[in-house]
Amino acid sequence: MKYFNAEEKELLFKQIYREEGRHRKRNIAIFEVAKYCALRASEISNLKLGFYDRSSSTLYCQRLKGSNSNTLMIVDPYVRKALNDYLDERENLSIVSQNLFVSQKGFPFSRQRMDALMKYYCSQTNAIPQYKWHMHVLRHSRAIELIESGFDVNDVQYWLGHKNSENTFKYLEFTPALKQTLFKKLAALEGSEKSCGDRYPLDDSHMARNCRYAESPGSCCSRALCISKTYLFPLQTF
Known part of the structure; x- marks a missing residue:
């Protein structure tokens, strides 16, 4: 364009x-x-x-x-x-x-x-x-x-x-300026709203105990779902 x-x-x-x-x-x-x-x-x-x-x-x-x-x-x-x-x-x-x-x-x-x-x-x-x-x-x-x-x-x-x-x-x-704003928001998100896979060690036992998006105690939504909840949703509503 x-x-x-x-x-x-x-x-x-x-x-x-x-x-x-x-x-x-x-x-x-x-x-x-x-x-x-x-x-x-x-x-x-x-x-x-x-x-x-x-x-x-x-x-x-x-x-x-x-x-x-x-x-x-x-x-x-x-x-x-x-x-x-x-x-x-x-x-x-x-x-x-x-x-x-x-x-x-x-x-x-x-x-x-x-x-x-x-x-x-x-x-x-x-x-x-x-x-x-x-x-x-x-x-x-x-x-x-x-x-x-x-x-x-x-x-x-x-x-x-x-x-x-x-x-x-x-x-x-x-829009380069808008992209910079987006990256700044993502940087802030990295520091405060990490997925369970980033907040805790990446072994299955820690993920199962600590995943806030788990459907039931002792299970995990999987790292892919954690990432989508944390990163993709904010992008869609931006």
Whole structure:
């Protein structure tokens, strides 16, 4: 799975903010909203002016590909400012389109143009690998960011609009920080919740006398069951 690490993301957005062209505010808003809301390029193109409530700082995200649409509150001040600055500028441009983001000619901003912008900004960093030069990488990056920040999988599922939680769980495989947290929990478990096979000598007599998972006095659940009780259950509920 392609996603930007923290350093790459920082370099990308620094490059976006350095732009001095006439569409600077629009482009900043597009990328800030796309990253924050984890939107696909086609979903950005379909955003309407009426989807954004400035008074409550909420944006209705109409998801595609069978995903659940949702309304997200924009609490990030950078995203909120980028969107409001663009809308203030847009009011003076006499644009009649109801699409939130439009081209110079007033048409919905195309996914092809978004990818072209992404390729340009990434190339200017001289640091981001070329295989990541796609808008969809922002969506993956947001999912990884939320998970590594400690958000519950159900919260991430809602944020991305996934109907099936299996689509959200796939991101767990690509989160180094989460794996480190998991290993730390296992290390703590090693010190306090050992199986009977580790707490006592591994001969059968000690295991039979001391196994806390034994079905009857003088018997043992077997080392395999002790390990599953101690290690696998915490993993399943993590």
